Amino acid sequence: MxxxxxxxxxxxxxxxxxxxxxxxxxxxxxxxxxxxxxxxxHILRVEDTDQNRQVEGAVENLLKVMQxxxxxxxxxxxxxxxxxxxxxxxxxxxxxxxxxxxxREAINTLLESKNAxxxxxxxxRLEELRKEQxxxxxxxxxxxxCRNLTSGEVAAKQEEFKAARKNPVVRFSIPVxxxxxxxxxxxxxxxxxxxxxxxxxxxxxxxxxxxxLAVVVDDHYMExxxxxxxxxxxxxxxxxxxxYKALGWEPTQFAHxxxxxxxxxxxxxxxxxxxxxxxFLKHGYLKEALINFVAFLGWNPKTDxxxxxxxxxIKQFDLSKVxxxxxxxxxxxxxxxNSQYIKKMPSEELANVLKPFxxxxxxxxxxxxxxxxxxxxxxxxxxxxxxxxxxxLKKLSEIGESTKYCFVAPEYEGNLLIxxxxxxxxxxxxLLSLHDLFVQLADGDLTQDKLETSIxxxxxxxxxxxxxxxxxxxxxxTGQEKSPGPFEVASLIxxxxxxxxxxxxxxxxxxHLNVVA
RNA sequence: GGCGCUAUCAUCUAAUGGUUAGGAUAAGUGGUUUUCAUCCACUAAAUCGGGGUUCGAUUCCCCGUAGCGCUACCA
Numbered sequence: 001m002x003x004x005x006x007x008x009x010x011x012x013x014x015x016x017x018x019x020x021x022x023x024x025x026x027x028x029x030x031x032x033x034x035x036x037x038x039x040x041x042h043i044l045r046v047e048d049t050d051q052n053r054q055v056e057g058a059v060e061n062l063l064k065v066m067q068x069x070x071x072x073x074x075x076x077x078x079x080x081x082x083x084x085x086x087x088x089x090x091x092x093x094x095x096x097x098x099x100x101x102x103x104r105e106a107i108n109t110l111l112e113s114k115n116a117x118x119x120x121x122x123x124x125r126l127e128e129l130r131k132e133q134x135x136x137x138x139x140x141x142x143x144x145x146c147r148n149l150t151s152g153e154v155a156a157k158q159e160e161f162k163a164a165r166k167n168p169v170v171r172f173s174i175p176v177x178x179x180x181x182x183x184x185x186x187x188x189x190x191x192x193x194x195x196x197x198x199x200x201x202x203x204x205x206x207x208x209x210x211x212x213l214a215v216v217v218d219d220h221y222m223e224x225x226x227x228x229x230x231x232x233x234x235x236x237x238x239x240x241x242x243x244y245k246a247l248g249w250e251p252t253q254f255a256h257x258x259x260x261x262x263x264x265x266x267x268x269x270x271x272x273x274x275x276x277x278x279x280f281l282k283h284g285y286l287k288e289a290l291i292n293f294v295a296f297l298g299w300n301p302k303t304d305x306x307x308x309x310x311x312x313x314i315k316q317f318d319l320s321k322v323x324x325x326x327x328x329x330x331x332x333x334x335x336x337x338n339s340q341y342i343k344k345m346p347s348e349e350l351a352n353v354l355k356p357f358x359x360x361x362x363x364x365x366x367x368x369x370x371x372x373x374x375x376x377x378x379x380x381x382x383x384x385x386x387x388x389x390x391x392x393l394k395k396l397s398e399i400g401e402s403t404k405y406c407f408v409a410p411e412y413e414g415n416l417l418i419x420x421x422x423x424x425x426x427x428x429x430x431l432l433s434l435h436d437l438f439v440q441l442a443d444g445d446l447t448q449d450k451l452e453t454s455i456x457x458x459x460x461x462x463x464x465x466x467x468x469x470x471x472x473x474x475x476x477x478t479g480q481e482k483s484p485g486p487f488e489v490a491s492l493i494x495x496x497x498x499x500x501x502x503x504x505x506x507x508x509x510x511x512h513l514n515v516v517a
Numbered sequence: 518g519g520c521g522c523u524a525u526c527a528u529c530u531a532a533u534g535g536u537u538a539g540g541a542u543a544a545g546u547g548g549u550u551u552u553c554a555u556c557c558a559c560u561a562a563a564u565c566g567g568g569g570u571u572c573g574a575u576u577c578c579c580c581g582u583a584g585c586g587c588u589a590c591c592a
Contacts, residue, residue: 015592050591123590139519140588169590187522196520204590211592235521235587258523265584293529300530304540323530326585330528333542343555392554419551470551482553 008040009225012073013215015047016058019276020065022329023230023260023268026294030257031228032071033295033317040225044076045094045218049208060085065277069287070310075222091222096214103209106217106247107170107202115246116202118168119146120157141198147173170203172212172243180238185226185255185319192238200239212236216243219252226253228319231326232267255319258298259326268329280334284357284396286345289338297327307340335394342396347387351379354386354399361400363407377407381496388484388492402483406496409505410479417509419471428513430469431476433462435506438499446494452487476509477502 010031014024035042044066046059063077063085075089087094110116119142126142133140149157161168174197182190202213209217219227234256244251262272274280280290288309295313296306299322308316342350358364364377385406389399404410418427437458445454459469474486477493493502 013592017592047592053591119590126589134518137518141519190521192520198588201590206590208590210590215592230586231522232586233592256522259586261585263528267586296529298529302531304531306529306541325523327530328528330542333529336542339555389554391556421551465551467551472551474551480553484553486551 006225007223008035008038009043009223010035010040010228011043011045011076011219011222011224012071013045013047013218013229014062015050015053016055016062017053018055018058018061019278020062021268022275022277022280022294025065025069025071025277025290026260026297027228027230027257028066028071029069029291029294030299030317030319030322031226032073033313034226034228034255034319035074036314037317041074042072043089043091043094043222043224044073044078045222046077046096047211047214048095048097049204049211049214051097051206051208061278065281068281069277069291096218097208099214099218100207100209102217102221103203103213106213107209110172110202110243110246111170113246114173116170116172117147117149118154118157119171119199119201120149120161120168121145139196142171144199146171147199167205167207169201169205171199172202172239172246174199174239174242180241182234182237182241182254184234184237185253186258186322187231187234187256187324190234190237194238194242197238197242200236202243212239213243216240216247216249220244220247220249224252226255228255228257231256231259255322257322258324260297261326261328263328263330265326265328273331282397284398285334285338286341286353286396289334289341292341293334293337297329298322307337339394342393343390345390347383347390348379350390351382351386354396355382357396357399358382358403358407360397361404363400363404377496381406381492384492384495388488392484402480405478405480405483405489406492409501409508410477412475412479412512416479416481417472417475417513419465419467421465422468422471424513426468427472428510430464431472431506431510431513433458434469434473435503435510438502438506441499443494443499446491446499448487448491451491455487472509473506476505 012024012028012031014020014028032042034040044063048054059077063079066073067079075091076094077085077087080086093099107116111118121142125145129143130140157168175194178194180192180194180197182192184190200212201210203209215227218224237254237256241251260268262268264272268275274283277290281287291310291313292306292308295308295317299317301308301316302321345353355364359366364382385403389402392402393399415424417431418424422430434455437454441451441454445451455469455473458464459466470486474483474489475481477486477489483489490502493505
């Protein structure tokens with residue numbers, strides 16, 4: 001058997017239960033990276049065997065998120081040219097609820113070979129049993145009551161259930177002795193004693209299979225080569241292996257990924273903050289940052305390089321570099337990745353991704369085409385703003401607050417205009433002469449460099465301190481305690497709102513001083 | 518309770534049978550500066566405990582301990 005010639009086929013197999021958990025993103029990313037790295041295919045299969053947990057539109061949402069961040073699928077669900085959810089690939093259907101015949105067939109095979117049996121036990125009996133076992137401090141397992149039923153007893157129970165219009169479940173018969181060994185690509189060899197394995201239900205009374213049966217059947221028929229999934233699946237893997245064996249199938253390779261943890265080291269959950277990819281996108285994390293950060297949760301290239309594009313990840317990704325211990329999700333580090341990508345972005349592009357956030361803040365009119373900038377602000381202006389904020393932005397969602405003054409006149413209170421080493425009189429005087437200076441400046445003199453030259457000269461000529469002039473100018477223009485420098489801001493406002501706006505803001509500041517002082 | 522997995526700075530992690538145990542984030546200090554951010558320099562910060570093997574163990578083995586996961590007709 002030449003393993004190398006075998007095509008790599010990995011799959012991401014979520015349940016359509018709502019938002020995309022960050023852990024799911026990591027799993028999907030790793031299975032995608034592994035497939036691409038090895039020239040294989042990546043399949044999207046939807047596991048909807050729990051009919052009680054379906055969420056409308058979850059598959060569309062999932063696909064949209066994956067598309068946004070750049071995780072691709074070659075088979076399974078996709079959006080067609082009309083943007084409609086559809087399926088492609090040779091191994092469909094890719095929705096488990098449409099594959100019931102395949103599960104039924106496998107179950108019949110198992111039933112016939114006595115690797116599975118009907119179980120008629122009531123939930124009350126099971127509950128009782130569990131309580132007893134707990135009380136005796138024994139492992140809680142099904143006692144295999146129905147496994148030992150005679151064919152006569154089974155027939156009688158069948159009749160009884162039929163009359164009551166109930167369906168028995170089917171359980172898998174775990175071998176009574178021996179061991180089952182997992183050879184995990186990440187965790188290595190893990191041995192389980194068959195005696196400790198439960199006779200898992202594989203067919204529910206509603207006619208749907210459980211995960212354990214469905215996953216084996218689907219991975220087999222879809223010719224999956226590597227199952228990449230979360231560490232929480234390790235304990236059920238021996239059961240899956242035994243089902244493969246009972247069906248006479250060759251099992252896939254398994255690679256279990258370490259968990260992503262909350263700061264308190266429990267499994268990452270909603271309780272302790274955002275966990276859905278949609279949330280992170282909405283709060284202004286760039287997809288590149290999210291992918292880069294998530295890739296480093298449990299994997300690293302063994303070098304000092306930390307910034308990786310998706311293409312670089314594909315090139316370098318290797319299951320052998322995945323580690324075994326869980327990783328705490330540290331949003332400080334995510335912020336850092338995000339700011340790195342923001343800094344690297346061309347300012348035009350940054351302005352573009354910033355638009356929705358300006359609109360959200362009510363500073364920019366939503367543009368129906370999605371292309372225009374609305375409300376008379378040119379793309380050049382928006383890019384200039386973006387460029388100014390590029391070094392201080394951690395999340396795109398901060399942009400509204402920090403750049404409000406670029407769109408509307410600022411508001412401020414108290415003595416904010418007065419520099420710590422200055423006073424009201426000096427500030428007013430400075431602003432008054434600054435006003436005169438701006439009146440004299442021609443439009444062509446309002447570039448950042450020229451402004452810096454002329455204002456610095458003005459300070460020297462008038463024997464002012466830098467601070468007693470630059471601080472009030474900056475506050476007059478921005479209304480903020482913290483902002484980019486006055487030359488940058490003034491030239492920006494001149495560009496976007498015109499020189500008159502600068503004069504207006506200086507006037508407003510002088511009036512403000514009159515009132516406060 | 519049973520079974521399993523894991524264990525290096527606060528966090529993500531690198532490395533090695535012999536090193537001043539490295540990097541990054543966060544933190545702190547200093548420089549630049551009208552403010553903030555950026556940038557630069559610097560500082561503090563770790564091999565869970567106990568046994569073994571060995572000349573030598575953070576690294577290999579065993580035992581503890583702790584954390585986590587699983588223990589459904591959920592996935």
